[in-house]
Amino acid sequence: MIAVPDPVSTAIPEIRTALLAWFDASGRELPWRLGTEGARDPYRVWVAEILLQQTQVARGLHYYDRFLEAFPDVRALAEAPIEAVLKAWEGCGYYARARNLHRAAKAIVQNGFPGDYGGWLALPGVGPYTAAAVASLAFGGACAVNDGNVRRVLARLYGEARPTDAWIQARADALLCPARPGAWNEAVMDLGATVCTPKAPRCAECPLSAHCAALASGTPTSFPAPKVRAAVRTVQAVAVLIGDEREAVLERREGGLLGGLMGLPMLEIGPQQTEATVLKALEVLCARLGARPGELLGQVQHSMTHRQITLHVYAAASDSPGQTVAAAALSRLDHKALGLLRTRQESLFATALTDGSSV
DNA sequence: AACCCGGGGTT
DNA sequence: AACCCAGGGTT
Numbered sequence: 001m002i003a004v005p006d007p008v009s010t011a012i013p014e015i016r017t018a019l020l021a022w023f024d025a026s027g028r029e030l031p032w033r034l035g036t037e038g039a040r041d042p043y044r045v046w047v048a049e050i051l052l053q054q055t056q057v058a059r060g061l062h063y064y065d066r067f068l069e070a071f072p073d074v075r076a077l078a079e080a081p082i083e084a085v086l087k088a089w090e091g092c093g094y095y096a097r098a099r100n101l102h103r104a105a106k107a108i109v110q111n112g113f114p115g116d117y118g119g120w121l122a123l124p125g126v127g128p129y130t131a132a133a134v135a136s137l138a139f140g141g142a143c144a145v146n147d148g149n150v151r152r153v154l155a156r157l158y159g160e161a162r163p164t165d166a167w168i169q170a171r172a173d174a175l176l177c178p179a180r181p182g183a184w185n186e187a188v189m190d191l192g193a194t195v196c197t198p199k200a201p202r203c204a205e206c207p208l209s210a211h212c213a214a215l216a217s218g219t220p221t222s223f224p225a226p227k228v229r230a231a232v233r234t235v236q237a238v239a240v241l242i243g244d245e246r247e248a249v250l251e252r253r254e255g256g257l258l259g260g261l262m263g264l265p266m267l268e269i270g271p272q273q274t275e276a277t278v279l280k281a282l283e284v285l286c287a288r289l290g291a292r293p294g295e296l297l298g299q300v301q302h303s304m305t306h307r308q309i310t311l312h313v314y315a316a317a318s319d320s321p322g323q324t325v326a327a328a329a330l331s332r333l334d335h336k337a338l339g340l341l342r343t344r345q346e347s348l349f350a351t352a353l354t355d356g357s358s359v
Numbered sequence: 360a361a362c363c364c365g366g367g368g369t370t
Numbered sequence: 371a372a373c374c375c376a377g378g379g380t381t
Binding site: 048049050051052053054055056057059060094096097100124125126127128129130133145147148149150185186189192193198199226227229256 | 372373374375376377378379380
């Protein structure tokens with residue numbers, strides 16, 4: 001059987017030259033791209049790659065500055081309490097990233113930074129993408145990354161609607177420029193982020209348009225086909241606020257959802273609930289806390305990728321001391337719940353102004 | 360391989 | 371309202 005080379009494979013030298021020339025002229029300047037190409041500061045690259053997992057660059061920039069200011073080097077990170085690490089990550093989502101970053105920092109302080117793909121892959125929170133990224137960007141390793149950008153760019157270049165991870169990795173490995181592996185990886189990702197975008201690609205500006213099978217097909221956006229996603233689950237929960245926005249009883253969330261963060265004591269009660277079952281849950285929750293249930297402060301809605309939460313927030317009273325809210329790392333959901341107190345006070349104040357009564 | 364894990368941007 | 375984002379861990 002004779003293997004027929006595809007049009008992209010035969011044009012690999014031209015493709016490398018065209019994309020790297022575009023990158024040298026139009027690549028993004030980003031704070032984790034300081035220093036020599038292929039020999040960047042591994043700490044800065046590593047933190048950036050973890051932060052950018054499923055997080056858009058524009059959003060990551062803010063957290064990156066904040067995180068590096070709090071933990072300028074790997075020793076500072078390793079020696080910090082986990083609560084401080086989560087506080088720096090607060091609001092960024094996927095909090096297992098922060099916990100794994102902290103764990104890995106301790107290992108790095110013990111053993112030093114790994115110098116190759118396999119060493120990075122062994123660290124918690126580092127998978128195939130991140131290991132290849134750090135190995136190429138900070139150590140000059142010939143490792144091709146495979147992320148959402150690479151997937152889209154290569155699916156379009158080859159006209160493959162349903163690429164598997166193995167398919168993408170094989171093409172990425174073949175295309176990788178051995179002379180500039182780090183720059184090549186950044187170039188493909190920059191192209192995917194700024195030109196070969198999901199919905200409205202700027203094909204007229206693309207340095208690879210002459211080689212692109214998806215563009216030739218007339219419908220470049222049909223590559224790759226959308227991934228099927230799990231349905232959003234609707235759930236309700238009850239939370240109690242013992243204290244106020246400054247001092248409140250908080251519990252550490254265990255398990256997967258928002259794990260590691262602090263939050264109001266909470267009890268999930270399933271998808272559709274009546275007022276009676278909500279009140280029953282409130283009693284159960286207060287019994288566990290040794291607290292006396294108070295009035296309804298309101299409901300908050302919170303949507304996550306895979307969940308739509310309605311949270312019924314009640315005031316409660318107990319003898320247990322609260323803790324300083326500002327010092328704890330909380331999810332957006334808990335910040336919304338705490339915000340109910342403020343809106344409620346404002347509406348009471350407005351009522352007092354209207355009818356002349358005292359608050 | 361399928362599922363879970365946040366929060367927000369773009370279209 | 372989809373669809374996506376510089377993915378990784380668990381089952």
